[in-house]
Amino acid sequence: xxxxxxxxxxxxxxxxxxxxxxxxxxxxxxxxxxxxxxxxxxxxxxxxxxxxxxxxxxxxxxxxxxxxxxxxxxxxxxxxxxxxxxxxxxxxxxxxxxxxxxxxxxxxxxxxxxxxxxxxxxxxxxxxxxxxxxxxxxxxxxxxxxxxxxxxxxxxxxxxxxxxxxxxxxxxxxxxxxxxxxxxxxxxxxxxxxxxxxxxxxxxxxxxxxxxxxxxxxxxxxxxxxxxxxxxxxxxxxxxxxxxxxxxxxxxxxxxxxxxxxxxxxxxxxxxxxxxxxxxxxxxxxxxxxxxxxxxxxxxxxxxxxxxx
Amino acid sequence: xxxxxxxxxxxxxxxxxxxxxxxxxxxxxxxxxxxxxxxxxxxxxxxxxxxxxxxxxxxxxxxxxxxxxxxxxxxxxxxxxxxxxxxxxxxxxxxxxxxxxxxxxxxxxxxxxxxxxxxxxxxxxxxxxxxxxxxxxxxxxxxxxxxxxxxxxxxxxxxxxxxxxxxxxxxxxxxxxxxxxxxxxxxxxxxxxxxxxxxxxxxxxxxxxxxxxxxxxxxxxxxxxxxxxxxxxxxxxxxxxxxxxxxxxxxxxxxxxxxxxxxxxxxxxxxxxxxxxxxxxxxxxxxxxxxxxxxxxxxxxxxxxxxxxxxxxxxxxxxxxxxxxxxxxxxxxx
Numbered sequence: 179x180x181x182x183x184x185x186x187x188x189x190x191x192x193x194x195x196x197x198x199x200x201x202x203x204x205x206x207x208x209x210x211x212x213x214x215x216x217x218x219x220x221x222x223x224x225x226x227x228x229x230x231x232x233x234x235x236x237x238x239x240x241x242x243x244x245x246x247x248x249x250x251x252x253x254x255x256x257x258x259x260x261x262x263x264x265x266x267x268x269x270x271x272x273x274x275x276x277x278x279x280x281x282x283x284x285x286x287x288x289x290x291x292x293x294x295x296x297x298x299x300x301x302x303x304x305x306x307x308x309x310x311x312x313x314x315x316x317x318x319x320x321x322x323x324x325x326x327x328x329x330x331x332x333x334x335x336x337x338x339x340x341x342x343x344x345x346x347x348x349x350x351x352x353x354x355x356x357x358x359x360x361x362x363x364x365x366x367x368x369x370x371x372x373x374x375x376x377x378x379x380x381x382x383x384x385x386x387x388x389x390x391x392x393x394x395x396x397x398x399x400x401x402x403x404x405x406x407x408x409x410x411x412x413x414x415x416x417x418x419x420x421x422x423x424x425x426x427x428x429x430x431x432x433x434x435x436x437x438x439x440x441x442x443x444x445x446x447x448x449x450x451x452x453x454x455x456x457x458x459x460x461x462x463x464x465x466x467x468x469x470x471x472x473x474x475x476x477x478x479x480x481x482x483x484x485x486x487x
Numbered sequence: 488x489x490x491x492x493x494x495x496x497x498x499x500x501x502x503x504x505x506x507x508x509x510x511x512x513x514x515x516x517x518x519x520x521x522x523x524x525x526x527x528x529x530x531x532x533x534x535x536x537x538x539x540x541x542x543x544x545x546x547x548x549x550x551x552x553x554x555x556x557x558x559x560x561x562x563x564x565x566x567x568x569x570x571x572x573x574x575x576x577x578x579x580x581x582x583x584x585x586x587x588x589x590x591x592x593x594x595x596x597x598x599x600x601x602x603x604x605x606x607x608x609x610x611x612x613x614x615x616x617x618x619x620x621x622x623x624x625x626x627x628x629x630x631x632x633x634x635x636x637x638x639x640x641x642x643x644x645x646x647x648x649x650x651x652x653x654x655x656x657x658x659x660x661x662x663x664x665x666x667x668x669x670x671x672x673x674x675x676x677x678x679x680x681x682x683x684x685x686x687x688x689x690x691x692x693x694x695x696x697x698x699x700x701x702x703x704x705x706x707x708x709x710x711x712x713x714x715x716x717x718x719x720x721x722x723x724x725x726x727x728x729x730x731x732x733x734x735x736x737x738x739x740x741x742x743x744x745x746x747x748x749x750x751x752x753x754x755x756x757x758x759x760x761x762x763x764x765x766x767x768x769x770x771x772x773x774x775x776x777x778x779x780x781x782x783x784x785x786x787x788x789x790x791x792x793x794x795x796x797x798x799x800x801x802x803x804x805x806x807x808x809x810x811x812x813x814x815x816x817x818x819x820x821x
């Protein structure tokens with residue numbers, strides 16, 4: 179019970195919210211809008227998986243929103259040029275990985291603080307986007323949307339893919355040596371080093387994976403609409419961090435589970451539609467999101483204080 | 488301990504502040520030759536007017552970073568304060584002066600919330616201020632319904648932004664006052680010097696008998712008050728208050744602090760370094776937008792931010808890279 183306390187409390191908050199919606203706004207559960215809503219969150223889910231890894235090794239990456247934007251624009255431009263989709267996918271994932279590797283090099287090899295490094299890369303990539311695109315939307319060729327399938331099939335495919343990827347990542351993190359390295363380095367880098375794990379390599383790899391996941395998320399986002407908005411990544415880093423924090427991932431590293439992050443994301447992304455359905459004005463979304471983050475950390479604070487006492 | 492005497496000149500040149508002064512010098516030379524009307528007195532006043540808010544926030548952020556913390560919520564606090572000023576003067580019909588005082592007070596309350604959560608519950612500053620970053624901006628958006636803009640401020644209040652005293656804009660004087668306050672606080676009081684000690688080693692500071700919790704709280708409180716003052720300057724300068732006031736300012740302030748040589752892990756840094764960092768960023772964004780080619784393309788803002796980001800990376804990476812190279816050379820000769 180105690181071990182899964184955070185997951186259980188987030189799950190009950192989510193259930194409560196869903197129950198309220200079921201009673202007062204049953205049209206929330208119409209299948210098609212619900213499916214669209216879930217599919218629209220799948221890019222954020224992919225980013226959140228990466229952010230959980232980054233936070234588990236006791237780092238932070240606030241450049242993921244900008245990375246996501248760059249990847250989306252690169253994919254859009256290449257697809258617009260008529261490049262075959264597999265090549266577009268490959269190029270986008272490579273772009274993301276390179277950006278992640280840059281963060282990784284600066285943090286792991288040079289030993290610079292990740293908050294400042296990713297702050298600098300966040301600003302740099304965001305401005306590169308603004309300079310090159312000037313806010314222009316990129317039109318995608320026909321047949322890109324939903325992989326050329328019907329909308330429902332495309333959405334089901336994306337959703338199934340995202341959930342499968344989450345399941346795989348959670349299994350990998352729990353059962354494979356490389357996954358345990360992430361926890362070990364985040365808990366105590368020096369102890370991990372003495373145990374024969376290379377903390378620098380682990381940290382570098384996590385940032386590179388985060389970059390690759392930004393690329394993957396951008397691709398999943400790309401196939402959902404006929405256009406690419408260069409501003410599509412703005413604020414995503416905060417959503418990802420918020421989901422991880424609410425889901426019980428500790429900023430002090432080494433503690434947290436992907437399923438908790440998943441629940442955190444579900445809770446956060448149900449709040450906004452719930453507001454609309456319950457006729458609360460949507461302007462409150464950001465304030466409530468902030469409040470949920472604060473509640474989550476305050477709960478952590480009280481718990482650790484009681485445990486120490 | 489490595490003795491500094493042997494390579495003291497090299498060591499001095501590698502000092503962050505010296506590198507930064509060099510950069511400032513290069514910037515000034517470059518813009519004097521390439522940017523239109525860069526060196527005129529009007530433009531200098533202009534630079535001061537535009538950099539006062541971020542300058543103040545950076546000065547207040549510096550002690551926070553010095554204690555090993557961070558405050559991501561300053562931009563949102565500024566926005567919330569600006570909106571509250573609008574509410575008090577427009578909806579409640581308060582006179583400007585009490586409303587302005589209350590605005591600064593609200594800033595203090597916002598800073599107090601951060602301080603309370605961070606110190607009493609010992610929560611990580613990064614996440615607490617991330618939460619209040621979202622909360623304060625969200626409150627500002629909820630109050631204004633996302634779109635309302637307050638414009639009918641008293642002319643005498645708006646006029647403050649244009650006024651000069653002894654040939655220097657009011658904003659310049661506020662910035663000087665802020666620099667003196669934070670400079671004296673951090674460098675010349677035992678109180679302020681404990682910030683550095685806390686950032687260096689909180690446990691050690693506690694054993695030295697210093698009330699660590701209360702002294703960690705103070706910088707956040709001051710940041711809140713400062714954001715309130717910056718909100719007044721911001722509103723007067725732009726002649727309006729909106730929910731998006733000061734968004735992104737937290738990043739600019741942190742950039743200036745780190746560029747100015749304060750360690751993001753806490754424990755070392757100077758207020759004059761932060762001021763130099765503010766100047767480097769302010770001159771860059773002003774100068775860039777005055778280069779004829781950039782002016783024509785209308786990309787001054789983007790280019791300035793891009794260069795600031797790149798500058799921050801280079802400023803961080805260069806000393807580390809040089810140190811790695813030096814160590815490697817020493818290992819080879821040894």
